[in-house]
Amino acid sequence: MYHPETTPAKAGAATVTPHETFRYHHVEQQILAMIESGRFAAGDRLPSLRSLCSSMGVSLATVNHAYMELERKGIIEARPRSGYFVRKPGVPLPLPVTEQSTPEIGEENRTNLIQMVLEAVGNKNLISFGCVTPDPALLPGKALARIMQDVTRLSTYDSLSYEVIQGNPELRRQIAWRGQELGLAVQSEDVLITVGTMEALHITLRALTHPGDSVVIQSPTYFCLVQLLENLGLRAIEVPSSPEHGISPAALHEAITKFDVAACILSPNFNNPDGSLMPDEAKREIVDMLARRGVPLVEDDVAGDVHFGPSRPTPLKSFDRKDNVTLCSSFSKTIAPGYRCGWMLPGKIMRKALEIKATTNVCCASPTQMVVAEFLRQGLYERHLKRLRVATERQMQTIQHHLATYFPEGTGVTRPKGGGFLWVSLPEKVDSVQLFKEAKSQGILISPGPIFTTRDQFRNYIRLSCCGVWHERMEHGLKVLGTLAGELA
Amino acid sequence: MYHPETTPAKAGAATVTPHETFRYHHVEQQILAMIESGRFAAGDRLPSLRSLCSSMGVSLATVNHAYMELERKGIIEARPRSGYFVRKPGVPLPLPVTEQSTPEIGEENRTNLIQMVLEAVGNKNLISFGCVTPDPALLPGKALARIMQDVTRLSTYDSLSYEVIQGNPELRRQIAWRGQELGLAVQSEDVLITVGTMEALHITLRALTHPGDSVVIQSPTYFCLVQLLENLGLRAIEVPSSPEHGISPAALHEAITKFDVAACILSPNFNNPDGSLMPDEAKREIVDMLARRGVPLVEDDVAGDVHFGPSRPTPLKSFDRKDNVTLCSSFSKTIAPGYRCGWMLPGKIMRKALEIKATTNVCCASPTQMVVAEFLRQGLYERHLKRLRVATERQMQTIQHHLATYFPEGTGVTRPKGGGFLWVSLPEKVDSVQLFKEAKSQGILISPGPIFTTRDQFRNYIRLSCCGVWHERMEHGLKVLGTLAGELA
Structure with a gap:
């Protein structure tokens, strides 16, 4: 049977069978939905492992695994002898508004910008939300x-x-x-x-x-x-x-x-x-x-x-x-x-x-x-795709959650049913090209909105790639991005 | 140490060390030169193994190896109890004449022709003198x-x-x-x-x-x-x-x-x-x-x-x-x-x-x-190149020799100092496009002259690739080509 690579980034999943993967992922999604629905706010104590086991009809190991994953992603935290708590508020962001564009073609050094985004293709030193490149750990x-x-x-x-x-x-x-x-x-x-x-x-x-x-x-x-x-x-x-x-x-x-x-x-x-x-x-x-x-x-x-x-x-x-x-x-x-x-x-x-x-x-x-x-x-392709889809959807949900936590009010985000990227509208005043440059100087890569058009539009949009494997540097990256966006707003 | 692949086509060389390869190749070249100089004509008996050993100062095995190679290539033949004899006349062909072209651009379905030549790229069923692709047996x-x-x-x-x-x-x-x-x-x-x-x-x-x-x-x-x-x-x-x-x-x-x-x-x-x-x-x-x-x-x-x-x-x-x-x-x-x-x-x-x-x-x-x-x-590259150069030069010489044997009077051929292809001028009446088509129908691929220009010229030229490994089918191919060219002349 085919097993994808295991890496430090996904070490928690290393000993889990494919079937098990899908089960704890399902539980993880349900807990995330409860947080995003507002049923559990920041600081709230989450249901105990045992009570979730019986209400969801799954094993203790599965619930434990889901909680550990959410903890690793910085969404919940474990407090000794007390259980798991919601770390941050998780109210989901609204959808971006479809922008009315001006018909003029803006030059704006788009070619330069694209060159700067593309220069990072293959650069392993950046925290990259820039290019839509699946993490090799997700590949067969x-x-x-x-x-x-x-x-x-x-x-x-x-x-x-x-x-x-x-x-x-x-x-x-x-x-x-x-x-x-x-x-x-x-x-x-x-x-x-x-x-x-x-x-x-x-x-x-x-x-x-x-x-x-x-x-x-x-x-x-x-x-x-x-x-x-x-x-x-x-x-x-x-x-x-x-x-x-x-x-x-x-x-x-x-x-x-x-x-x-x-x-x-x-x-x-x-x-x-x-x-x-x-x-x-x-x-x-x-x-x-x-x-x-x-x-x-x-x-x-x-x-x-x-x-x-x-x-x-x-x-x-x-x-x-x-x-x-x-x-x-x-x-x-x-x-x-x-x-x-x-x-x-x-x-x-x-x-x-x-x-x-x-x-x-x-x-x-x-x-x-x-x-x-x-x-x-x-x-092998179909079997591989099943895992890749699950991983991409989870990564997207995790990023969406952190956007809600760290990004300034007025931010909107798409809810795609596939792909591997999010289209984020920032508060109108935010110049995404400026954000792109400041983020890049801190080792974080995003794709600024204006490169996705020949016109003068999407100045306050960014695209975030979601085809990576979650690791702590990413939360740091999103936090920095959110802070920068807040300053520019 | 790196050894290239051995294949049935070059089985004779399989047990020879690199140093030995170069020595017998040198002897082979000298014998070929004697034949081409006219010193030995078709049917002539070549010097005995022992006499060549002493005159060239090499081992019996080396001379034997060189004779066996030339026999394999159809240039000489062994007669039981009599020794080796020149099989075919080997007077080298003259150089092609540089053609004076007409300045008009001839259309002549060049694109179609190129498409036909290119269709054969990767086709392993043809005797190919068409594309300049080194035989995989020569590659590392x-x-x-x-x-x-x-x-x-x-x-x-x-x-x-x-x-x-x-x-x-x-x-x-x-x-x-x-x-x-x-x-x-x-x-x-x-x-x-x-x-x-x-x-x-x-x-x-x-x-x-x-x-x-x-x-x-x-x-x-x-x-x-x-x-x-x-x-x-x-x-x-x-x-x-x-x-x-x-x-x-x-x-x-x-x-x-x-x-x-x-x-x-x-x-x-x-x-x-x-x-x-x-x-x-x-x-x-x-x-x-x-x-x-x-x-x-x-x-x-x-x-x-x-x-x-x-x-x-x-x-x-x-x-x-x-x-x-x-x-x-x-x-x-x-x-x-x-x-x-x-x-x-x-x-x-x-x-x-x-x-x-x-x-x-x-x-x-x-x-x-x-x-x-x-x-x-x-x-590994330089070491590999040394062998590739020797093999390509030998293949070129072998093809030149057979051209002199099988091709009609009035044929000229280049003597390149490298590369891996020969440019052959056929008697003026020969339409190389016709030759290309007739040869292709017999499973032999060449490149007709007119595809190498946008003008109306090189109608009686063909290019022959020399980056293969010699095998008997090639002699058959050249014989068929020569016969077809003779009929068209």
């Missing part, structure tokens, strides 16, 4: 290392050689099978392997657009996408995204009517940064509308596999009957960012996409493709 | 597998995580050290890691040019570069390259005087496909000339490490005093194509290059970067 490192050993020993020659440009056939087969489970009519020959989702988006935009073209994006949107558009000389038409439902078909309709648009890029499932999830009805309407208008739809579905609800949200591509949607995704947020293993379903632009792939970098690295293919083939 | 597969195991086990977290955008620091340090040995004033912070040389060229051109710009290239040049220019909407200004000296400073001067040129891309060391090596004096003159004119110089030095002469040819960058040269290279032709480990020295365009890298694919795969870094750090 042991299984991957074992498979890598088999691959490089048993298929040495293949691991050294160029892969076919389209990508490892077994990996494409596995991706196609997963796609079929989501209702996509996809075969291995429809898949193109890319260096992460970013390359999939890069190839798609180069195939569909020319410099000077206009492209619809969600607002806010992933900052690397903003930078990609700039790099390719494309103009962004921003359609407002609400943290709850993403963009509305009506707003999109207005944009494509008003502007001559070469493509539309949407992230329907847990849009980065606002975490919005588009309802299926809106997905269908948007897919049909764009097909009728002949506007190609580019779907970024990189976060879709990390859902907290029971079922995997549907990709836009599932509603595509006219081969008008190019689906882009990767295993960077789930299996291993460093493997650079992305993929796309180019549909009718396959030929052009292959040409661009060949002249951008010929093909992807062979060993990492082979390992991911084998990881999927052995059926 | 065992050492890499061993290091990969250490890396994924001992540095699991690093191997899973994003690398910094610029690339693995240890790998950059190793590349900088190698650069310093070649006289470059380079530090690790000057290096950017890329997905092969192709990505380095892609990033450089995107940083230096805009669609519609003109770019000077050598003629003939690597076909993926031709396709890259087309993809980026750039116009190619072709300056003729001679198989001996590459392009001349005078011809380049004329081109940059006549046209408004945004950049100049040269491959001074074993230009693909003509294998030309630019003399140092011309290198210096060209670097100075372009710096004076303010035309950025892009150097593709991917083949420079595979030299047959005693010293590594100098990169153009060594003569660069004005930070006007961007050097692009990789380990794809030496360590492992499938590791997609390239690099560049962007110089003053570093910032822009990082921006493009971030929006093309964020960063390269971590495990492969870590393994190549460690391979270099352990000092």
